[in-house]
Amino acid sequence: MSKLNTVFNIDKVLNTNTDLSINEAGLLNIRYSGTTASQGSDALMTGIVTLDGEYLLLDLLISYLADSECSRCLKVSSKQQEISINEKLYIHNENEYDIDFNDENIDIYPIISEKVIDNISLVTLCSDECLGLCIICGKEQNSHQCKHEEKNLKESPFSSLSELDL
Ligand SMILES: [Zn+2]
Numbered sequence: 001m002s003k004l005n006t007v008f009n010i011d012k013v014l015n016t017n018t019d020l021s022i023n024e025a026g027l028l029n030i031r032y033s034g035t036t037a038s039q040g041s042d043a044l045m046t047g048i049v050t051l052d053g054e055y056l057l058l059d060l061l062i063s064y065l066a067d068s069e070c071s072r073c074l075k076v077s078s079k080q081q082e083i084s085i086n087e088k089l090y091i092h093n094e095n096e097y098d099i100d101f102n103d104e105n106i107d108i109y110p111i112i113s114e115k116v117i118d119n120i121s122l123v124t125l126c127s128d129e130c131l132g133l134c135i136i137c138g139k140e141q142n143s144h145q146c147k148h149e150e151k152n153l154k155e156s157p158f159s160s161l162s163e164l165d166l
C-alpha cells in the first residue's frame with residue numbers, strides 16, 4: 001500500500017476548461033489527538049476539479065477508516081468515516097493552503113489534512129459508560145473492577161504489587 005496521491009496536473013482544467021476527475025486510493029496516515037486516519041487501510045478519494053470563472057472548484061469525497069483510542073481506557077476502536085470537501089480556490093489570489101497555480105502540478109494535501117483533522121474529535125469514548133483505568137494500578141476497569149482496600153495500601157507500600165501477576 002502506498003500513500004494517497006494528492007498531486008494533480010491541472011493544466012487542462014485551467015487552459016481548456018476540461019474537468020478533471022479524481023479517483024485515488026492510498027494511505028493518509030494522519031494522526032491527531034489519539035486518532036489515526038487511514039493508517040493500515042487505504043483511503044478512497046473521488047471527485048472532480050472544475051474551473052468556474054475566477055476560481056477552481058474542488059468537489060471531493062474521501063472515505064477512510066479511523067482508529068481512535070478511548071480517552072478513558074485507551075482501547076482502540078475503528079470507525080469508517082466520510083468527509084466531503086467543497087473548496088473554492090481563487091486562481092489569481094493567494095490562498096491559505098499556499099497552492100500556487102503557476103506550478104505545473106498542484107498538491108492538495110494541505111486541504112485534505114485540514115479537513116481530516118477537523119473531523120477528528122478531541123474526546124473519543126469506547127462507550128459512554130466506559131469506566132476507564134484504575135487510578136491505583138492502571139488496570140482497565142470495564143472487564144474487571146479493582147477492589148483495593150485503602151487500609152492495606154496504608155499498611156504496606158508494596159500492597160499494590162499483589163494485584164499484579166508476578
Ligand atoms: Zn474506554
Ligand SMILES: [Zn+2]
Nearest residue numbers: 134136137146
Ligand atoms: Zn486497580
